[in-house]
Amino acid sequence: MSKKLPIIFILLTVVIDSMGIGLIMPVMPDLIRDIRGGDLANAAIWGGILATSFAFMQFLFGPFIGSLSDTFGRRPVMLTALFVMSLDYLVMAVAGTMWLLLVGRLVGGITAATQPTASAYMADISTPEEKSANFGLIGAAFGLGFVLGPLIGGLLAGFGLRAPFYAAAVLAFANMVFGYFALPETVTDRIRRPFEWRRANPLGAFKNIGAIPGVSGLLVVSLLYGVAFFVYPAIWAYFGQARFGWGPGMIGVSLALFGVSIAVVQGVLIRPILRLLGDRNAVIFGMAVDIVAFVFLGFVQNGMLALIVTPITALGSISGPAMQGIMSRAASDDQQGELQGTLTSINAVATIIAPLMMTQIFWFFTTEGAPFMLPGAPFLLSAILIAVCILVFVWLRPPEKTT
Numbered sequence: 537m538s539k540k541l542p543i544i545f546i547l548l549t550v551v552i553d554s555m556g557i558g559l560i561m562p563v564m565p566d567l568i569r570d571i572r573g574g575d576l577a578n579a580a581i582w583g584g585i586l587a588t589s590f591a592f593m594q595f596l597f598g599p600f601i602g603s604l605s606d607t608f609g610r611r612p613v614m615l616t617a618l619f620v621m622s623l624d625y626l627v628m629a630v631a632g633t634m635w636l637l638l639v640g641r642l643v644g645g646i647t648a649a650t651q652p653t654a655s656a657y658m659a660d661i662s663t664p665e666e667k668s669a670n671f672g673l674i675g676a677a678f679g680l681g682f683v684l685g686p687l688i689g690g691l692l693a694g695f696g697l698r699a700p701f702y703a704a705a706v707l708a709f710a711n712m713v714f715g716y717f718a719l720p721e722t723v724t725d726r727i728r729r730p731f732e733w734r735r736a737n738p739l740g741a742f743k744n745i746g747a748i749p750g751v752s753g754l755l756v757v758s759l760l761y762g763v764a765f766f767v768y769p770a771i772w773a774y775f776g777q778a779r780f781g782w783g784p785g786m787i788g789v790s791l792a793l794f795g796v797s798i799a800v801v802q803g804v805l806i807r808p809i810l811r812l813l814g815d816r817n818a819v820i821f822g823m824a825v826d827i828v829a830f831v832f833l834g835f836v837q838n839g840m841l842a843l844i845v846t847p848i849t850a851l852g853s854i855s856g857p858a859m860q861g862i863m864s865r866a867a868s869d870d871q872q873g874e875l876q877g878t879l880t881s882i883n884a885v886a887t888i889i890a891p892l893m894m895t896q897i898f899w900f901f902t903t904e905g906a907p908f909m910l911p912g913a914p915f916l917l918s919a920i921l922i923a924v925c926i927l928v929f930v931w932l933r934p935p936e937k938t939t
Contacts, residue, residue, distance in 0.1 A: 541718040542661075546654045547677040548711050549614060552621070553651050554681030555688070555704055563689050563784055565773055567697045572634055576902075580774045582634065584895035586641045587770060591887030593645025594880055599741035602652050602877020607731040609723040610657040610873070611715075614650050618712035621647035625705035629698045645884070651678075652876035659864050659872040660722035668815055668861025669807045675857050676803025679850075683795030690788020729871075738881045745878045748866050753932040754859060755882055757925050761855065762886025763893075764826070764921035767914050768794070770887075770894040778902050778911040780839030793843060797850030802857055815858045816929075822855030823926045830919035834912035893917075 564586075568579040605613045624647060628640035655674055662670045685700075692699040746752035776782035776790060809818055829849035836842050860879065867875045894914040901910040 542657075542720060543673075545711070545715045545718045546657055547673060549618065549650050549654050549715070550674055550677035551681035551684065552618070552704070552708050552711055553648055553654075554678040555685035555707070563693050563697045563700060565777065566693075566784060567637075568634075570697060571632065571637065576774060576777060580771070580895045580898055583774070584770065584891035586638060587891035588888045589638055590641045590645040590648070591884040591891070593642050594648050594884035595738055595888060596881075597646045598652055598880030598884060599738050599874065599877040601646075602656065602873040602875075602880070603729075603731055603741070604873075605653045605656055605877075606723065606729045606871070606873035609721045610653050610660070611719050611721045613653045614657075614719070615712055615715050617647045617650040617653075618708050618715065621650070622705045622708035622712065625701045625708060629701035629705065648880075652880040653873065655860070655876040655879075656873040657722055659876070660869075664865050667864045668810055668858055671857040671860045671864070672802040672806035672854075674802075675806075675853060676799040676801075679795045679798030679802060679853070681795070683792040683799065686788040686791035686795070690785045690792075693784045693788075726869075729874075738878075741874055741878045741881065745867070745871070745875055748863075748871075750933055751863055751866055753928065754863055755878070757929050757932070758859060758879060758882050759886055760921050760925045760928070761823070761859075762883045763890045764830070764918035764925070765852075765856075766887050766890035767830070767894050767918045770891040771898045771914050774895070774898055774902075775911050775914075776839075778898075779837065780842070782839065786839075790839075790843060790846070793846050794850060797847040798853045800847075801850050801853050805851075806854060806857060809854055810858065815862050818858040819855045819862075819929060820926060822852045822858070823922050823929070825849065826852035826855070826922045827919045827926075830915040830922065834910075834916040834919070836912065 564583050565576060565579045568582045569576075572579075572582065601613060601617070620643065624640055624643045627643070628637060631637040631640055651674075655671065658670050658674055659667060685704075688703055689700040692703060742755065746755055772791065773784075773787050776787045780786075782790070806818075809821075813821055825848070829845075829852055832845060832849070833842065836845075863875060863879070864872065894917075897914045897917060898911065900906060901908070901913045
């Protein structure tokens with residue numbers, strides 16, 4: 537069997553996982569209003585609730601799934617998650633009420649546990665020096681899914697608001713079949729860890745991973761960074777309509793451009809940037825770019841200008857893989873699944889906080905009677921949060937390498 541096939545499967549899995557977020561963005565405002573009625577501002581509130589429910593399940597199940605993969609292997613976890621994911625998309629495709637759509641998002645949050653398991657698989661097959669760059673490939677795959685999801689969502693919206701969900705169900709099932717034949721197991725008896733419930737819940741996992749010297753502070757930075765960065769999926773569809781008058785198709789194109797830019801940064805540019813700057817300086821560089829990008833988006837009024845600057849703003853995405861690589865090298869081989877599950881839970885906490893907070897701020901500055909119209913206000917808050925991240929990160933002592 538080719539050594540490239542498992543990597544292709546891992547990257548395809550992350551692509552499909554991220555499509556679960558991206559494909560519904562262009563159609564979500566119209567889908568919510570079709571099911572529930574109401575205006576755009578109220579649709580944004582429901583959009584925040586759905587995103588938060590997805591993230592809450594990721595928070596609960598991230599360490600659990602990661603620990604399962606440390607014990608039983610990456611292969612069965614990913615194949616099972618993909619099968620359930622395909623069924624979940626079918627449920628959302630026929631959902632006629634907000635409650636059924638909410639159930640679909642809850643189940644989707646559990647199946648999204650494929651990403652930390654995929655990251656753990658990548659850590660299993662990487663040398664310590666390769667980890668940050670290979671995590672960049674994971675990020676690039678996520679960016680590609682961010683491209684395909686909005687494109688499929690925007691283009692297939694012309695065939696009906698439910699069509700993107702049917703397409704995603706087929707893709708998830710097809711990738712499961714591919715993985716069945718292409719994916720060998722990487723968890724051997726040497727690194728297999730007995731399953732422990734106390735380490736399979738979010739609080740227990742945070743405590744155990746946070747006990748690794750130098751890692752606890754990075755977990756805090758990851759949380760703040762996640763809250764700030766999730767402003768994009770939380771409000772972009774609503775921001776695009778309110779600021780630029782974009783419809784689903786144009787929103788899909790703009791998200792696709794952002795996704796392509798992230799894929800190029802994390803899949804191609806990350807290696808020379810890491811060689812030039814090193815992990816710590818790459819984190820600081822990426823966050824500095826984020827601050828500039830968020831301030832720009834806070835005030836920009838020209839949609840074409842926003843599109844032109846998008847590839848530059850994507851340079852900020854270098855921070856995530858660099859931080860992930862620092863923490864992965866500090867964790868032992870039998871903790872990689874637990875670490876990735878913990879990072880997923882932290883990201884989930886961020887995506888629980890961010891949609892509710894960012895959509896409420898968007899509502900406050902765009903609803904009738906607002907003190908003044910400022911659809912970009914959530915981006916300005918994100919700029920402040922990233923500034924705090926830089927200050928905390930610079931103050932932290934780097935963790936020791938153990939692998």
